[in-house]
Amino acid sequence: MNELEDQEYSYKRDISEGSLVPLHHTHESPRMANLISHGMHSVPGYSRMEESLREDDYTTYRILPQLTCDPLPPVAHFSSASYPEYLLAQSSHYQHVLGQPYSSWPSQEAFHYGMSSGEICRAVTSISSDGADVYSLEGYSTHQGFRHHDRNQPHALLVSPHDQKLPDDTSNICQMLQPVQVVCDVTGGGQVVMLNHCGPDQIPHSLMTDLNTVSLPNPSEQSCPTEDHSPTGKASDAGHSEKFASTGLLQTHKTSAGVTFNLAPGPYASQLHQALCPTQIVELEEEGQTKGRRRVKWEKSKRPCNCTKSQCLKLYCECFANGDVCNNCKCLNCYNNTEHNLERSQAIKACLDRNPGAFRPKIGSRKQGNVKGCHTKGCNCKRSGCLKNYCECYEAKIMCTSTCKCVGCRNYEESPSKKSSERDRPDFSIYYPTRSPLVCITPDVVEATCGCLLAQAEEAEKEGNTSAHAERMILEEFGQCLTQIVRSIFKSTSVQFNE
């Protein structure tokens, strides 16, 4: 088997215990109580809930998948992202080699439940009372048994001590210790992201119907000489936790029973979730099947960077900004790889210190009427008219909005310049978000109008036009601005506007 084949992953069709869905209930949690009262049978694929232990005021519930009789629905799908490497600063899972079922699976595969997991999500979030939208829970388990650890650590979950058993039989790899992280986004329609530290061998086949992933790093770049391939993966995970803890991105906790678990702080969990947005997901090509295994090939679509001075450790680097390690790039002196984990982690931390939302997608979630969402910060273009790819809004195929601070913007609905631009642009028909209607002439509108006029004056000057021609251009621009303002006002009041 060559190295390329080593990159391919095989997936076992069957596991006896399935993926983990840690749920927790405290007596203070009416949401969980409500969930229980309505029965967890509504959770697809999970039909049996057991009360496993009772300690202090807390009760741990365990949901065991019954894959044989309650398969997960066909809509279920996973996606994965490489961003979690930021969270856990581990070497890549892409080193996993077929035929070594006990080799560690040191990095994280982010498995995103696109299934109707609202119930699961609500259950998970019910452990916390801090009102956050995104929760990140991490621990180790074979039997899905997490329990609340500390009242002061609402996110902290601990695995039951009995889950530390390791298998005697190599064929029974699902009995292995299964480190799992659950990220739950309440605002995302009840999405649950599970980060399996273990190999995809342990993913139920029924969950593999629509598997997506991000780019596959080159094994040579991903290799980590210090990586531990011990059968249990415990040493690796512990090491990774330490590395991670050193970056401040992950807290490592230990139970009285000696069981360790990791906890990613909420903000990073949020970014992790957002890193799973479809824009960063590429196709996974299924190559074929062998007995009980799926063999897949990961396809890379990430655009290579050409950084020369940033060491690919600043947001100038697209790979870094997207949460990817550089792979097949043309960059020089690159540190955005697992060989420079320390530098990379420090750089990530520095970016997050500067801007906690640094790794969040710039294109926010869709809003009313918008097909593709809007730029969260808005652009600041001055000379491109927002009709070139310099403009982040234009590049993302979205209209500029009132959030933008651009000057001389043409990237709005029905802009004459934009119309001609659209003709040269493929797939433009798929986006028709509307510019936020300006229902009155606010100072912002005045400022924007003046900006347009100034831009037009600059353009006239640049073209060496006569003052009369420049004047005419500016007046025409003013007319366009007025037309736009009036049209927006009429549109917002649903009154027909005839030019």
Added chain:
DNA sequence: GAGTTTGAAACT
């Protein structure tokens, strides 16, 4: 492919 332009990110 080299040089220029552009605007985001980083820095002061």
Added chain:
DNA sequence: CAGTTTCAAACTC
């Protein structure tokens, strides 16, 4: 927070 510098992508020739 504003102004300046750095940077890499987009663009032009």
